[in-house]
Amino acid sequence: MKINIAINGPASSGKTTIGKKLSEKLEYQLIDSSVFYRYFAKKFYLNNIIQINEIYLFKDEMLNNPFYHLKEIEHVNTQFYQDLTISQRASEIAKVQEIRSIINEIIQIITKKKGFVVLGRDATTKILPDAKIKLVLDAEIETRVCRRVKQILDVEREAKIQQSSQLNNLTELEIIGKVLSDILKRDFDAYELILEAKKVATIINTSNLSIEQVLAKILRHVYWYNFSNDNLLHVIIFMIIFFILIRSQPIKLFGLFKIE
Ligand SMILES: Nc1ncnc2c1ncn2[C@@H]1O[C@H](COP(=O)(O)OP(=O)(O)O)[C@@H](O)[C@H]1O
């Protein structure tokens, strides 16, 4: 039986990486709520004004054809992932409660059918408080900074080969400084949401775990949930029959003990 899985966590704790692998393994659909914020920042933030009416129209359209729009949103995000202006606008948009509610409602409606992995700062608390599995991925700030720096340097190495480098004159130390201040700012913005999430979800500290180990841990949660859920009825029926039998006639079990 398919369920929904909600994953929170601070920046660079591994949500996107683990979310992708988990959804592929379980053949679930992945929804990352942050892509909505960036998409809205790209499409509905014109001349420094958030086009709220357009957002409502988009919501109706999206609910008519959710999977088409999810693909479009992901496509736009892949194009503008590195765009700093879009990121800044996304974090402004994320402060508007009305927009947060719209995004949460869209995701809640789409995920009613189950079989989704949902990522985001309020995935376990506001978006899917009833998800059968709720997780917070966490890691110390040093670990998260190292991961993000490594990620940027890997992308940069690739870009240099294609001569499209964006960080031409930055030293490694400057990159570390930028990443650290970005992560501190994100931690500050998400502080309350992550704190709330930690109260309702299972926390997995990924600092000393590889990506494969984190994935294996989560899969154990999912298999155990499915096992206990699928077999609970069988165990109850077995116990009832067992007690009826031992009450109605004396039986000897494997010669180990006798009940009369
Ligand atoms: N457990 C882990 N061990 C090592 N590196 C990791 C781990 N989890 C994620 N990463 C790496 O950290 C970086 C940031 O992960 P990402 O999934 O983008 O985080 P988030 O979505 O939470 O911001 C990526 O380069 C990813 O490969």
Ligand SMILES: Nc1ccn([C@H]2C[C@H](O)[C@@H](COP(=O)(O)OP(=O)(O)O)O2)c(=O)n1
């Ligand atoms: N559930 C969510 C998801 C994203 N956001 C905001 C936070 C960021 O400004 C943008 C972009 O998300 P991004 O994945 O880059 O942010 P974090 O990894 O959560 O720091 O969206 C949010 O406020 N709530």
